[in-house]
Amino acid sequence: MSSSGPRSGERMVHQDFIARIRFSNALPPPPNPPKLLDIPNTGLASGQYTTPGFASRLAREQPLNIEADAELGMPLDLVGMPGVFDGDERSIQAPAQTPAVHPQDRALLRPIAALGKPKVAEANVSFLRRTEYISSSTPKRHEGGNPRALLAKARKPQRQAPEAAADSPQAIKRKIDRGFEIAQQDLKDPKRVKHPTKKHLKVVEAIPLLPDLHAFPDSGAYVTVKFQTNPVGKSSKYDARLLSGLLRPIERTAAEDAAYEAALEAHEHDPDNNPKPQNLMNYDFYLGQSSSVANNFRRKFDVDDPDHDGDELYTHQGESGGYFQFNRVRAYETSHETELDHPTKYEDEIILAYNDDDVYPKQKAMYYYPVMQKSTIRPQRTKNIARTIGISQEEEQIVDQLDITVEDPTEEMLDAMRKYQDHPLGWEQEAEEEPTQDQDVTIEADGEDAEAMGSEGAERRSPSEERDAEADGGGGVVNMEYLSNRHGEILDGSHRLLAGAGIYVIIERSSKQAKFQQNAQALGIPRASMSRPNAIVIAHANAKLQSQCPVV
Incomplete structure (x- = not known):
């Protein structure tokens, strides 16, 4: 709260001074190390000391006074390593062949994708877009029919012939033949021909396009x-x-x-x-x-x-x-x-x-x-x-x-x-x-x-x-x-x-x-x-x- 002093001929107006606090209002560090702090525990019901934010704030505000030795806490004693001083470093290197994983450790080495409930892979589609084509591509259960026939069909899948490339002579010939077939159908029934944009137009006459x-x-x-x-x-x-x-x-x-x-x-x-x-x-x-x-x-x-x-x-x-x-x-x-x-x-x-x-x-x-x-x-x-x-x-x-x-x-x-x-x-x-x-x-x-x-x-x-x-x-x-x-x-x-x-x-x-x-x-x-x-x-x-x- 702040107020400006009265001036001659002016009305006094009370103004609230709002400012953002840009400094930490933390308590000073205690004289004892963190491991000797007596932290009262009120139980899991309150949730004050069981949230991740409490541990993060505690680690940020309390100073770290752990002194590392010359070996950074890792004893490097090579005396017990056989052949090290003779130039044989096989004892301190990874083996050429990876040893078999212990059965008790296999559960710890599973990939993250394997954890949880398995998810059926879906086809790549547009984001948040579901159309009739996508819904029709979902697998459907076979209803009725002979179980033996279904089992035989599953055992012997039909092999589809590989499609020729679009620029191959076979594909070009097939497209040309298909074009003539469609043209013959259009000539027999001109009503089949539709203008791509002007739907009200109708075919009056069809003439060939030839080189002179x-x-x-x-x-x-x-x-x-x-x-x-x-x-x-x-x-x-x-x-x-x-x-x-x-x-x-x-x-x-x-x-x-x-x-x-x-x-x-x-x-x-x-x-x-x-x-x-x-x-x-x-x-x-x-x-x-x-x-x-x-x-x-x-x-x-x-x-x-x-x-x-x-x-x-x-x-x-x-x-x-x-x-x-x-x-x-x-x-x-x-x-x-x-x-x-x-x-x-x-x-x-x-x-x-x-x-x-x-x-x-x-x-x-x-x-x-x-x-x-x-x-x-x-x-x-x-x-x-x-x-x-x-x-x-x-x-x-x-x-x-x-x-x-x-x-x-x-x-x-x-x-x-x-x-x-x-x-x-x-x-x-x-x-x-x-x-x-x-x-x-x-x-x-x-x-x-x-x-x-x-x-x-x-x-x-x-x-x-x-x-x-x-x-x-x-x-x-x-x-x-x-x-x-x-x-x-x-x-x-x-x-x-x-x-x-x-x-x-x-x-x-x-x-x-x-x-x-x-x-x-x-x-x-x-x-x-x-x-x-x-x-x-x-x-x-x-x-x-x-x-x-x-x-x-």
Whole structure:
């Protein structure tokens, strides 16, 4: 209890001072040792001196005055040990063989788990959780039946065959067969099929999911490209020209090649500290001048169109014949790229196309196509920044316009497509053939490539090429032969197809064959399709397939 003194003009208030006692209120130690203490015993009824706390407090508060001798209370007399002073220590060491326990001591050496009432071991289950599965696993007594039969069954337990591993061929085959059995049952009775989340949905029609082996390009797979931004201006309706856009790879400069080779050499020398550099490509994106150009361009590859082989579909005419004209939109660079190989091209992503007719060789089904490379592109920034600050010193040859002509594929491409039809997961490609002088597919452009082509290229120039060649600014026009397939199958020339967005890839073959091989191998082009230098080939997809695939 404490109180504060009165002050002038203040009322006196009584306050209780509460404080925790932080010291021991024990009595001083008695003058006699603990063994001479006379402790009154009131019996077991009170419980004052029979609780463990009394002994603990007594041992804590009473001082220990036991003096230990030099041997710490254990007499170490080795005189009676035989052979100790002769170097034989067997008498003071544990025997090599443990002696038998005396029968009277066995009860004292029992483990703690054996003490008390034995407990039946239970299966490991969740803590404090009892379900119908756990309750059903408890052993039940056999009621009724023949005792002899039960005894015979207990004597001869049935041996169960060991289950095969989940990844063994037997287990995989069994699961596949079981899947077909369930599918057959679902086809016979569609009411058995239930949606996992939307229970109100019902099966209307079931169609098979099949691979389209007749649609392999000569590279064996496809490439999907996704634009990070809209490649055309904002509009209230979809621009149909995007279904027939062209992507032309831009050749890297000497400085970029040197930097890539240096990074690749550093990775091969020390792969732990130097990551493998990505061989990313830059592209020029081209679109048709109008929607009519894009529509006629797509009709050229529609095998169901009776006029797809006619020259009247060309929107422009030149001295060498008709052609389609595409204008350059902008340059793009690859921001992210994922590349697979032939054995794994079906694992990451596939392209689906729905075919609703029964025309031979196809049937009504959902067809899937492999994707071996996924790329994400964005408007080119690196070179724009370098050009703005004045770092880029090399002159760039920008092709502002493309004149495209459609022709049939070569026998070499058809042979590669037939091989992938027989071997969808890849086949052993032969060594690269020597470059031939066959110029079925030609390219005319301003600069060194045009001079290398000679007079043959000059004779086949279109009027738009001549106008652009005479104009200032260095923007050349490329006249290319386009490859198609009369059977409506997907082609790929000497490079890769971008089927998802209706994009076609172009690879420019320079006079430097090694340089072209490096650029072509970066896109996964078979070595067998690199036989013609100084040419540009465009890849194209089946028009029906492109119209059914979503635009990315």
